[in-house]
Amino acid sequence: MKHFFKKTIATILSVATLATAAVIPNASAMYSWTLGDVNDDNYVNETDARLILRYYTEVYVAHKPNHISLPKSRADVNKDGAITIEDAQLILMFEDYAETHYIPKTSWFFAIYLTDHGVLPI
Numbered sequence: 001m002k003h004f005f006k007k008t009i010a011t012i013l014s015v016a017t018l019a020t021a022a023v024i025p026n027a028s029a030m031y032s033w034t035l036g037d038v039n040d041d042n043y044v045n046e047t048d049a050r051l052i053l054r055y056y057t058e059v060y061v062a063h064k065p066n067h068i069s070l071p072k073s074r075a076d077v078n079k080d081g082a083i084t085i086e087d088a089q090l091i092l093m094f095e096d097y098a099e100t101h102y103i104p105k106t107s108w109f110f111a112i113y114l115t116d117h118g119v120l121p122i
Ligand SMILES: [Ca+2]
Pocket: 036, 037, 038, 039, 040, 041, 042, 043, 044, 045, 047, 048
């Protein structure tokens, strides 16, 4: 029963979020369907944040010439031109938000989250 109630609330919140997102027409279009999904598994979560942190460490801390490569259009989530700790932090903050608000951890919802929190322009 508790699971059913939780799932029903999650569905209602998802629909409400979708309705809200419809008012922000450019959010997902501007930032693509893959923003934050660094490993291309259709979810924005701690795995993506970990890859960004690994990239940052290898490039900026260890100065490894053969560092891992990441798709910049996905990994530079705040669109400041660099892949940094802040991008990973935004992903982790979104994941926490998604879990507490029962919304899917997808790039589309991540783009909405970033615009709603003033990280990206509408
Ligand atoms: Ca991912």
